[in-house]
Amino acid sequence: MNILQILPELNVGGVETGTLDLAKHLVKLGHKAVVVSNGGELVKELESYGAIHYQLPVHKKSLFTMARMITRLVEIIKKEQIQIVHARSRVPAWIAHFASRKTNTIFITTCHGYYKKHPFSQVMGWGKRVIVLSNVIGRHMIDDFSTPHERIRLIPRSVDLEKFNYVGPDKKRRQDFNVGIIGRITPIKGHLDFIKAMAKVAREVPRLKIWIVGDAPASREAYKESVQVLVKRLGLWHCTEFLGTTRDIPAVLSHLDLLVLATTTHEAFGRVIVEAQASGVPVVATRVGGVVDIIEDEKTGLLVAPGDHNSMAEAVIKIFKDNSLGLRLAQNAYKKVKEEYNVQLLVKRTLEAYQDALSNFKILIIKFSSLGDVILSTAAIRAIREKFPNGYPECSDSTKSNFGMPRLRHKISALTGEQAKNALLSSPHIDELLVCNFKNKDKGLRGLLNLASILRKKNFDLSIDLQNNRKSHLLSFLSLALNRYGYDNKKFGFLLNHRIKDEKIALDPITHQFKILKMLDIDLKDPRLEL
Template structure:
């Protein structure tokens, strides 16, 4: 089997535009066609793949399968079993026309493992998560590691932090690290006049603005930024993203209630999902990353670097593989609103230092986190595994 002729069936459980899905949107054009993407639900990701000219099909998973959460216990998992075998059978029938199944998420790993066994095809798992109890139930971690050890020929991890967590959880399958790549061209400079027009359209007042670009979820730490803002009365914030899953809706409501209190009222803008993230990043003075649990990679950190904005990130996980503290950005302890406030204030009070950090970060990101570097890394990993 030669890499040049490798026909890959990419499998993803979600049609929401999360980090793993954006990664696949950038990776798939290097292999599809002749490769193809299969999703287990229909949604915005499906439309994005179609618009990019990537062959894509939807094999809708039963509700019991789709509703198994990261924290799932035995009852939820057991209820999903009949639907799991049903959808795996459908994927297996399609997979017989391909050389391998490439699972792009943890749920895709579960379906893909069964489908690979039924179809007699090898399986690759792209690991986008840190497999710890900060993110998953013990049952989910054990299931993922067991399936990877039993069925996957290769694990491609998005960071060394993800790879180490997999191995520490008992992962034995060969695992390589390929960092995510970001399309540099999306971050072409926006004219100052356009940025001013954006400020007016958003209703921003004069004064500094920080931006946090992530779905609204407790572990993403938007609440930490709000508490830091309470110490910075002249600073406004853009929260770009929305709750993706049902269990995150309550957290999103709590954030809005906190932002409505007197000390923050009128300074926090909830923008939901946006297609103009590169421009919004150039609009803000500082990009912040506030995850309170280790980030598997930290795509938004790289995007902030490519937008030529100084970035403050939480120390831990993939973030420490991206930023060098004091050289290409600032790192702060997770969950520490005081430290975050101090770091924001430092950059706002010292614009020349902020500019130097941003320029150094931009040059670094262009070299280390390009789409071509990511695609080449995946090509080489597959070539070694299947040559």
């Protein structure tokens, strides 16, 4: 497969690390990996894996820039013969969405966090497959953005075990007890709570060393200063080190005795937790968001309430005083990391999501004329089903989570009228019957637009217009189906991106319909009609 990932920049961070890990292993498996970003310090590493990088300002929110980037991305998709466009952030996702539509390419998103309920964020739920890092993010996309349950795939972040060396707490007891917090210095990461907890820990742990790894973005320098002021005020400056941003997280973790994640509100996943567990470092974390997917309290780590620095301190002291507890937590956590969060599993699940998107289709057949005409279309409908069979293919655990029982391989929906619905109600070739009534509820422009809205929410991959009039062509277009088939008959036929000239030659209705299906490599083998 030829896969393009697009994200704002390639600097140190969880999104960027995941992008590199996936690209590295895609290349290893013989796939083409292309990444589009505004560049950054990780570009050289990406290219050393054999991936291709294009530097474009896809991080800018300027509408003019985004419009230019759509055109540029279309060129890249065509040049690299991309099959999957995978967006990992909102601005790049808008660019990728429109470029994908222009090139009839599969569009996939990964939701790396919580998004404000704002129209700008809607695009993250528009992928044919929407990858989420945790169950809470999946629920967030369903509840706040109406993302269909069936499109969501749970694929947690992973850790490359080749980069992390497991050393249990029993093997690295030192004179100093090193406790670290790793992440951007921002209010949501809870550094102030962490420092308050460490002040209490310091009274019980005489040789405490506090490591603060990460830095503040320019907009949060004032918050970083408030953290430093609190460290001094609580008398911890002598045992606290601000290490700044580092790419070598494995080296940092090799010197830690305990990791604290103090996030105050939402945490989509918490990659650093898994990295610590891969290194044999016990973890104390706040009970927020996707953290509860990773840590089972008292088994693979200790959980505390967010904002409760007293409980956080008590948990740290508990592990310090009970060597056997720290060892048990580390061993259990490492076992879970190997089984559930290794990078090979992430790559496998992601490739399955890609293949699923490439091979599973939702098909709309439009035929809403008289009963006789609909009956004459039954041979075509049967042939479409034979081309796109349904069934329950074997699925990995990535499609059997809370967000996925095994799904129909291909789903066929038929849009028909009130007068003809009984002819299709019992059809074994149709999975869903959509009934319209242009004399009543779907009357006029408003009714047509409401019907189009219903179709759009179905997220069809292709529409097959057997009706071929202005109304049906318009509905096919407004459904936003990626591929739209029908006749170019001067009845808004230009709205279809796969069309055949309607020649003025008298053809029987069945042959007329199969000329459309020929574009899908469907031949007329069985002209029998069904009632």
